[in-house]
Amino acid sequence: MPAGSSSSRVIVHVDLDCFYAQVEMISNPELKGKPLGVQQKYLVVTCNYEARELGVKKLMNVRDAKEKCPQLVLVNGEDLTRYRETSYKVTELLEEFSPVVERLGFDENFVDLTEMVEKRLQRLPSDDVAALTVSGHVYNNQSINLHDVLHIRLLVGSQIAAEMREAMYNQLGLTGCAGVASNKLLAKLVSGIFKPNQQTVLLPESSQDLIHSLKHVKEMPGIGYKTAKRLEALGISSVHDLQTVSSKILEKELGIPIAQRIQKLSFGEDNSPVTPSGPPQSFSEEDSLKKCSSEVEAKSKIQELLASLLNRVCQDGRKPHTIRLIIRRYSSEKHCSRESRQCSIPSHIIQKLGTGNYDVMTPMVDILMKLFRSMVNVKMPFHLTLLSVCFCNLKSLNTTKKGTIDYYLTPSLSTTSCSGKHSFKMKDIHMEDF
DNA sequence: TGGGGTTAT
DNA sequence: ATAACCC
Numbered sequence: 103m104p105a106g107s108s109s110s111r112v113i114v115h116v117d118l119d120c121f122y123a124q125v126e127m128i129s130n131p132e133l134k135g136k137p138l139g140v141q142q143k144y145l146v147v148t149c150n151y152e153a154r155e156l157g158v159k160k161l162m163n164v165r166d167a168k169e170k171c172p173q174l175v176l177v178n179g180e181d182l183t184r185y186r187e188t189s190y191k192v193t194e195l196l197e198e199f200s201p202v203v204e205r206l207g208f209d210e211n212f213v214d215l216t217e218m219v220e221k222r223l224q225r226l227p228s229d230d231v232a233a234l235t236v237s238g239h240v241y242n243n244q245s246i247n248l249h250d251v252l253h254i255r256l257l258v259g260s261q262i263a264a265e266m267r268e269a270m271y272n273q274l275g276l277t278g279c280a281g282v283a284s285n286k287l288l289a290k291l292v293s294g295i296f297k298p299n300q301q302t303v304l305l306p307e308s309s310q311d312l313i314h315s316l317k318h319v320k321e322m323p324g325i326g327y328k329t330a331k332r333l334e335a336l337g338i339s340s341v342h343d344l345q346t347v348s349s350k351i352l353e354k355e356l357g358i359p360i361a362q363r364i365q366k367l368s369f370g371e372d373n374s375p376v377t378p379s380g381p382p383q384s385f386s387e388e389d390s391l392k393k394c395s396s397e398v399e400a401k402s403k404i405q406e407l408l409a410s411l412l413n414r415v416c417q418d419g420r421k422p423h424t425i426r427l428i429i430r431r432y433s434s435e436k437h438c439s440r441e442s443r444q445c446s447i448p449s450h451i452i453q454k455l456g457t458g459n460y461d462v463m464t465p466m467v468d469i470l471m472k473l474f475r476s477m478v479n480v481k482m483p484f485h486l487t488l489l490s491v492c493f494c495n496l497k498s499l500n501t502t503k504k505g506t507i508d509y510y511l512t513p514s515l516s517t518t519s520c521s522g523k524h525s526f527k528m529k530d531i532h533m534e535d536f
Numbered sequence: 537t538g539g540g541g542t543t544a545t
Numbered sequence: 546a547t548a549a550c551c552c
Contacts, residue, residue: 142538161537182539207552326550388539442546
């Protein structure tokens with residue numbers, strides 16, 4: 103690698119083991135050692151390894167799961183609060199290693215380790231390079247060449263990955279897998295090679311083996327259900343098919359941007375950066391229903407969803423400027439498509455958010471019911487199978503800077519009036535803010 | 537398939 | 546507003 107022009111990166115993908123089940127076992131240690139499933143409606147959405155050994159699979163019907171495994175213990179996982187909170191603790195822990203952390207769902211994170219690796223190598227006496235060792239598995243059992251700078255960097259990446267997993271276990275009691283490679287695609291694919299609670303590093307010479315170990319293009323992250331179907335229509339099913347198909351044909355069928363992106367993926371190439379996720383862009387709560395067919399039922403569900411959301415938005419501190427209502431209509435076969443209507447939240451309501459005292463429920467429910475009636479003709483029979491409310495377009499209240507007198511004099515900025523318990527606690531004053 | 541999320545069009 | 550992707 104030419105000095106100073108490091109185009110090669112070191113990326114880690116961290117993937118928690120059966121995350122919801124782990125959180126449940128921490129909440130209730132009596133569940134440890136027993137086959138455990140986490141249930142949402144009639145599905146077992148995830149389960150621990152004891153349950154997997156007895157034949158339970160992710161997203162299995164509760165009946166099938168109980169049939170396969172009568173001793174299966176089930177806990178309800180429809181309330182995501184503890185999962186979400188634990189998930190952000192993991193992200194925050196990883197951000198302590200390097201601030202560039204991208205979340206993928208609640209249980210996966212990417213971290214760009216390139217800078218950290220460079221720093222460790224810079225303060226490593228050159229004689230000590232010979233004593234460097236890998237942490238965890240090496241994909242394909244490939245041998246490490248300590249004279250190859252790419253190998254050295256990935257190996258240091260594997261050591262950092264091991265430290266991250268140690269910290270997750272020691273500080274949060276969570277286990278997980280990690281994959282270290284030169285980009286996000288490869289890091290993600292390699293993290294799943296040894297499971298659970300293990301890690302694997304991919305050296306560049308083995309990247310073709312890794313991507314060809316996929317049996318179908320649908321297994322490639324970034325190629326979803328729709329794209330896989332369109333590829334199949336072109337007779338493309340293996341990674342090799344996708345590598346060798348004419349790019350002109352692919353571009354004509356999928357459009358230039360998707361065609362070029364997925365064909366690069368098929369070679370194991372992925373230049374997408376690790377994008378720091380930061381705080382969430384939206385908050386939503388949803389509930390699937392067997393049947394909602396009256397406006398009164400809908401209103402009651404919407405009130406439930408909204409009440410939870412208001413708590414969350416209050417905790418966050420930022421203010422949503424847009425509210426959205428999402429529905430799913432009953433339909434015999436059609437792939438469950440959703441419809442939504444959104445509007446901006448009137449500024450006088452935004453102001454009341456988080457102050458706790460004023461009733462913000464009533465005007466918000468009124469808005470949501472107007473959105474509801476703009477989608478559903480309530481004078482005609484209807485049958486909905488899902489209701490969801492989403493707050494988005496989140497803004498920090500204003501751009502008031504720390505260290506200005508305004509920051510400490512604006513009640514909503516310098517105190518947390520939301521949680522009650524901390525109602526009048528002043529924000530800590532840090533001299534370095536001035 | 538649940539109960540979430542993101543970005544692109 | 547929808548459609549695609551991710552878990």
